[in-house]
Amino acid sequence: DTAVSQTPKYLVTQMGNDKSIKCEQNLGHDTMYWYKQDSKKFLKIMFSYNNKELIINETVPNRFSPKSPDKAHLNLHINSLELGDSAVYFCASSPRNGNIQYFGAGTRLSVL
């Protein structure tokens, strides 16, 4: 069973569209994250949620809205997609009082 799973794996869309990426973890972790990896492979945290509560918001445009319906899920919704949003988005999770983050396989978003 995949510990942290993201869907879809690939997403190709037009500028201006709205899209969502889903993430689920079956590790029983309390904290979940979204990272963005740009074309130069640089990884930067976007958000983290602890037990459905927003903990970190790293000055991400408000077109990006994370939603955590329960502590096993953290979805990322993106409005009005722009060319610069093209990247690989990684979901991760970690246990409470622990610092090891487990990553999903990533979602490659291409905005045309």
Add this chain to the structure above:
Amino acid sequence: AQSVTQPDIHITVSEGASLELRCNYSYGATPYLFWYVQSPGQGLQLLLKYFSGDTLVQGIKGFEAEFKRSQSSFNLRKPSVHWSDAAEYFCAVAISYNTDKLIFGTGTRLQVFP
């Protein structure tokens, strides 16, 4: 602000050769240090971590890393590289045990020739 530097963007080695990937961090106190590996099309997998104690840590797949406070470094090593080690390697730092934020270096791409 905390930062992580991986000076080598791309390294090429022959299979069976030894490997050292460099990582330097910027932080006033002792950080929590990690190495992750990303195989093509895959997510990141934790290779090893340093929280405290012995400064030489062992990880998976035969990798080890040494924390050197005086040099603010956490270099990753492997005595004999296998073709399957070809991947992107990321060093990361967290400033406290319970912090939610990992700060990553820009990665080093490892290419292995037979």
